[in-house]
Amino acid sequence: MSGRFSAHGQVAIVGYAQSPVVRHADKTLGVLATETARQAIADAGLEVGQVDGFVSATLFPTAGAHAAEDGVSIVTPNWLAANLGVDPSYAAGFQGMGQITGSVSMAVNALASGAADYIVLHRALHNPPGRYHENPMTQAGGSQQWTVPQGYFGPLVMIALLYNEYVQRYGATREAMAQVVVEARKNGARLPWSYWHDRPLTAEEYLAAPLINDPICRFDCDIPVDGVAAFILTSAERARDLPHRPVYVAGYASGAPSRARLPLHWPLDDVQEVGAAMAQRLWASSGISPAEVDLPQVYDGFSPFVYLWMEALGLCGEGEAHRLVLDGGIDADRPGTLPVLSGGGALGNGRMHGIPQMLECYLQLSGRAGDRQRSASVGVACHSSPHFGGAVVYTSEPS
Amino acid sequence: MSELRRPVPVPDEASAPYWEAAARHRLALPRCSRCARLCLPPSSICPSCHSTEPDFSWEELEGRGQVRSWTVIRQSFLPGFADEVPFVLVDVELDVQEELRMIARLLDGPDAPLGVGSRVQLGFEDLPGGAAVPAFELEADS
Ligand SMILES: [Zn+2]
Helix, strand or coil: CCCCCCCCCCCCEEEEECCCCCCCCCCCCCHHHHHHHHHHHHCCCCHHCCCCCEEECCCCCCCCCCCCCCCCCCCHHHHHHHHHCCCCHHHHHHCCCCCHHHHHHHHHHHHHCCCCCEEEEEEEEECCCCCCCCCCCCCCCCCHHHHHHHHCCCCHHHHHHHHHHHHHHHHCCCCHHHHHHHHHHHHHHCCCCCCCCCCCCCCHCCCCCEEECEEEHHHEECCCCCCEEEEEEEEEEHHHHCCCEEEEEEEEEEECCCCCCCCCCCCHHHHHHHHHHHHHHHHHCCCCCCHHHCCCEEECEECCCHHHHHHHHHCCCCCHHHHHCCCCCCCCCCCCCCCCCCHHHEEEEEEECCCCHHHHHHHHHHCCCCCCCCCCCEEEEEEECCCCEEEEEECCCCC | CCCCCCCCCCCCCCCCHHHHHCCCCCCCEEEECCCCCEECCCCCCCCCCCCCCCCEEEEECCCEEEEEEEECCCCCCCCCCCCCCCEEEEEEECCCCCCCEEEEEEECCCCCCCCCCCCEEEEEECCCCCCCEEEEECCCCC
């Protein structure tokens, strides 16, 4: 990759739909996805028959003993196309980390190359019956032999080690993290589709929660849900004829750690080093500088990622995010702050992966945020960790 | 009491020497014959020099190191650990090679004084059936 992305401003989001985010939907995930996709297509002013591209990521992010079944616990692009009655010219799934930003990059590439004209990008997330991560295994082979026999299991432990490294290095407190989670839940409480609609959290409630894997408590983790979101993407040229104001993709980047690690081991140095390189590629590809971003939407599936993304994007110095947060620096209701969780994030919506970040960028930059409307023209939507996931820069103007 | 037992490791061709050594309470790691670097977990390609013919030789090591991070597990998603909580997991950088990290239990318990840089040495937990899992203990004089 060198210099500005040649598809800069050439692809736009032109419509969307977001299902209610609930603990357990009263219909199958496949039905929810099909209905949500139809809604998004109609929202973009299109007919189902005009859509010729399908992109998604199907990771079922549970460590538990749950099967991934198409149409039930996951929904692949091909499944969705078939159930909408479309024979697509392009259908593909993203396999890496940063499922939402990675899916966007595939959709952009397909549209910019002419492989498809109108793409449905969807994400369907499922909360299976029973405990989400619980796994009754009594034997550990393959990659799990390096973690499971010593009780090192599931994503919380991975995040706990990473977060404690941050806490020890920079002196971050639970009081600061309480402000992160309170901010996410405050903004999520204002979203009619959110699982946490009308249910904000207080700092006292956060601080009273027992630790699960020190220093992580349950409020640091997004809650597993059933939910589907779909976006329609097309070329900037086609977007001009559609009803809503387009939101353009200026560039994207993803992280790619080269150092071999144990499974589930995300040391802080890796996150910072590889994350900084990812951010450099992001700014180079988009032709945007961090100072121009007025709508940063950081990933928060686990709350420590808020600090790590703020720092990776250069919104503050390394190790400084927790202090900025403690000083009210991410309060989206105060002028002059960094509204990094104005869309509620995953903590304020439910486990929708990077959808809340992308959706907030779309709603605000297209002027469709209703009474939450902010004045913003450059958004960044992040997903997963800065060193494994990625970010997309969105703009309200094509260049 | 949990009815499920703690998960035991299932060795494979690449990992058999590691678990065989562990059962004898020794730490063995593969060393690349091309670049002389150790790796964990064992791999078919050397993660340091990327040779596809690393001709690894297994070497027994002392297993001392320093704590880089830790967490106290108060709730486990593995039912087989229900009777073990709370327990401590430590992320340890081994002295023998920069950035060679192991994650294992700290046998001193959740109240042991811990900090970044705390010195630890290898210990082992015996599991039913003859397997043993590497763990760490705080060095006596640290
Ligand atoms: Zn080598």
